[in-house]
Amino acid sequence: MQNHPHATEAEALLRFSALSQETRLRIVRLLVMAGHEGMPAGTIASQLGSSDSRLSFHLSHLEHAGLVQSRRDGRSIIYSVVFPALAALSEFLIHDCCRGFKENDHAGCQPESCD
Amino acid sequence: MQNHPHATEAEALLRFSALSQETRLRIVRLLVMAGHEGMPAGTIASQLGSSDSRLSFHLSHLEHAGLVQSRRDGRSIIYSVVFPALAALSEFLIHDCCRGFKENDHAGCQPESCD
DNA sequence: CCTATATTTCAATACTTATTGAAATATTGA
DNA sequence: TCAATATTTCAATAAGTATTGAAATATAGG
Numbered sequence: 001m002q003n004h005p006h007a008t009e010a011e012a013l014l015r016f017s018a019l020s021q022e023t024r025l026r027i028v029r030l031l032v033m034a035g036h037e038g039m040p041a042g043t044i045a046s047q048l049g050s051s052d053s054r055l056s057f058h059l060s061h062l063e064h065a066g067l068v069q070s071r072r073d074g075r076s077i078i079y080s081v082v083f084p085a086l087a088a089l090s091e092f093l094i095h096d097c098c099r100g101f102k103e104n105d106h107a108g109c110q111p112e113s114c115d
Numbered sequence: 116m117q118n119h120p121h122a123t124e125a126e127a128l129l130r131f132s133a134l135s136q137e138t139r140l141r142i143v144r145l146l147v148m149a150g151h152e153g154m155p156a157g158t159i160a161s162q163l164g165s166s167d168s169r170l171s172f173h174l175s176h177l178e179h180a181g182l183v184q185s186r187r188d189g190r191s192i193i194y195s196v197v198f199p200a201l202a203a204l205s206e207f208l209i210h211d212c213c214r215g216f217k218e219n220d221h222a223g224c225q226p227e228s229c230d
Numbered sequence: 231c232c233t234a235t236a237t238t239t240c241a242a243t244a245c246t247t248a249t250t251g252a253a254a255t256a257t258t259g260a
Numbered sequence: 261t262c263a264a265t266a267t268t269t270c271a272a273t274a275a276g277t278a279t280t281g282a283a284a285t286a287t288a289g290g
Contacts, residue, residue, distance in 0.1 A: 023278095051281085
């Protein structure tokens with residue numbers, strides 16, 4: 001991790017909430033594998049075996065949380081992960097777990113859990 | 116991050132879900148600051164301005180998710196964060212965002228978002 | 231311009247989760 | 261053992277979230 005600002009508590013909440021649903025977590029993992037090129041909504045739906053409307057619901061949930069973004073390509077809407085958002089969320093946890101903890105001179109963080 | 120196994124998808128889901136509630140996210144952050152020494156349930160409740168029963172509900176939710184642990188000390192139950200669990204969850208995201216991504220030879224991860 | 235394709239929207243229903251306050255449990259110290 | 265303290269449990273209610281299928285919107289190509 002480098003110089004990303006941490007997510008605010010409200011952002012973190014929104015994003016944890018977005019990731020706390022099986023279909024959405026799978027969407028994110030699938031889109032991570034697809035890279036910045038992304039994947040059309042319909043392809044995601046068939047890969048995950050979900051209906052289009054169900055996927056659309058979860059995709060807009062993820063987009064609202066800032067974890068994915070979309071662009072139109074012809075008839076398709078291509079979704080892709082917003083990598084900095086994932087990174088910032090990681091950092092939010094890491095900060096709380098280790099970095100911020102050390103900065104505050106507490107000793108509760110077990111060394112092997114940090115960095 | 117070092118040699119922690121990643122959380123499984125089911126674990127990650129349980130933990131993201133636990134973190135996706137305002138009171139619980141605040142509990143975790145408060146307990147992180149308290150270090151391995153932890154904090155009695157009642158103190159957490161008064162710091163967060165919540166009722167005891169409400170806090171108890173959220174604390175057992177967090178404990179069930181493996182994010183906090185408890186021990187009895189006299190009349191009090193002391194709660195503390197399970198740091199390796201937080202670290203593993205971070206790693207779950209980091210892996211998906213950057214490491215696993217690079218390993219799979221995709222180019223979507225923006226360099227400044229990784230490590 | 232008409233039809234097929236891709237996706238979203240919507241309303242109804244079902245499901246899950248949170249809040250409240252009162253009662254129950256457990257521990258301590260007098 | 262009794263009263264006080266600390267916390268949990270429980271049932272009722274309230275609030276939030278997901279699923280379904282049908283209808284609506286948007287784009288593309290013949």
